[in-house]
Amino acid sequence: MKPAPFDYCRPATVAEAVEALNGAESGRVLAGGQSLIPAMNFRLTDVSLLVDIGQVADLPGVDTEVTGVTVGAAATQSRVLNDDAAARVVPGLRAALRHVGHLQIRNRGTVCGSIAHADPAAELPALAVATGAVIGITGPDGHRAMAASDFFLGPFWTALEDADVVTAVRFPAAPAGSVTSVDEISRRAGDFAVAGLVAVIDVDGGAVRSARLVGFGVGGAPTRLAFAEAAIEGWAADHPDRGLMEAAVEDTADAFDDIHATAWYRREAVATLLVRAAGRALANGEAS
Known part of the structure; x- marks a missing residue:
């Protein structure tokens, strides 16, 4: 498919980009275009002006x-x-x-x-x-x-x-003593996640001291796993997994069904990824 007709501009500064967007009916920023262009081709998004920031000189690296x-x-x-x-x-x-x-x-x-x-x-x-x-x-x-x-x-x-x-x-910067992991389940390598977890886990003395846990692919936005963050405090390798998994399932109660997976599967997937991340963090903490 081809996109609907649109205007195109390539500003030289951030100020010019903002000015162009401000004057457009439905302007969109083009950076890499790996998500926007397919959406335009399928006419899933309405774009009257495409503002290409690829040549903007004052953007940091x-x-x-x-x-x-x-x-x-x-x-x-x-x-x-x-x-x-x-x-x-x-x-x-x-x-x-x-x-x-x-x-x-x-x-x-x-x-x-x-x-x-x-x-x-x-x-x-x-x-x-x-x-x-x-x-x-x-x-x-x-x-x-x-x-x-x-x-x-x-x-x-x-x-x-x-x-x-x-x-x-x-x-x-990652907190000293913490282990960051990003894990997911997808249908094929490179596909979007059916369910995923980002875990920043602070380990001390062979046990988890604190953690920041965020699920993705299970809700409309990144999902902070507050119950799981509370449940994982003090968790050690010899502790049962059940409490962690139950907390993760509670955190993802709003998970959705689609053609790729059921809500139940997504909740169980995040719970499994959490146990995996906790074990990895403890193993890395002991190794260091």
């Missing part, structure tokens, strides 16, 4: 410090995946990006684009919530920063206004 990693809107997923310094500071970035699509998709797709697209089955939005990332947004009223936990509102729905551009995402 990847900035790694001991306190965290800032990924700019120009940075492709492959660029971040292959950045060893970024992986040392925020291990979850590499762990998540390994699951994203295929090489060709990662070579074009951007981290910020995936965040802005807000697919509920995508890994990067869940990672942003699990790590406490902060999203940098520029709009007609200037620049603002928003916590990832406030950014995702529903399926493909965020707190962005019509003329806003996501310019960067700041991922805080």
